[in-house]
Amino acid sequence: MLSSYESDACNPTKISIFVWQLLQNKIPTRSNLFKRGILKNPEECKCIFCGVENEDSNHLFIHCKIASDLWRDCYKWWGIRTVQDKDCKKVFEQHPNVAKMTTEKIGWECIWFTVTWTIWLARNEKIFKQKEVDRRKLLEMVQIRAFNWIKASRKDVRRLKNTSMLQTVGRY
Numbered sequence: 001m002l003s004s005y006e007s008d009a010c011n012p013t014k015i016s017i018f019v020w021q022l023l024q025n026k027i028p029t030r031s032n033l034f035k036r037g038i039l040k041n042p043e044e045c046k047c048i049f050c051g052v053e054n055e056d057s058n059h060l061f062i063h064c065k066i067a068s069d070l071w072r073d074c075y076k077w078w079g080i081r082t083v084q085d086k087d088c089k090k091v092f093e094q095h096p097n098v099a100k101m102t103t104e105k106i107g108w109e110c111i112w113f114t115v116t117w118t119i120w121l122a123r124n125e126k127i128f129k130q131k132e133v134d135r136r137k138l139l140e141m142v143q144i145r146a147f148n149w150i151k152a153s154r155k156d157v158r159r160l161k162n163t164s165m166l167q168t169v170g171r172y
Ligand SMILES: [Zn+2]
Pocket: 047, 048, 049, 050, 051, 052, 053, 059, 060, 064, 065
């Protein structure tokens, strides 16, 4: 059973607004906060996960080990072989092409949204609640959120209640 926090974390409208802001480079990453003068010290821009690189969108959602591992797990889950671009926006533009069938494309788009959203929530939980992330748990959260996203977006998914979550996500 999902807590109210978790079900809110699956809200498609909220996630769509987040992705739109991400593609405009408007989400409050530490680098953006520094550019806006909210963070004063360049040392405060370091990524909360690796502590080595500065936290900007490309690093946080694509390059950081936590992100690249999660993408690798999702590609493996979907049986997709691809070489990912280094730029967040380009990865978004290219991502529908990595899935072959139209139904897969829609599902894969949902995965793209939920992967970035899951990384963002994990980042916030680590910063504000000192909660450590676990690779397996992250993939699980992507799968749960993708399922809930689809459930919230499509009423007829109820027809498929006897199929597994993975089959359902793959089908849409
Ligand atoms: Zn990092």
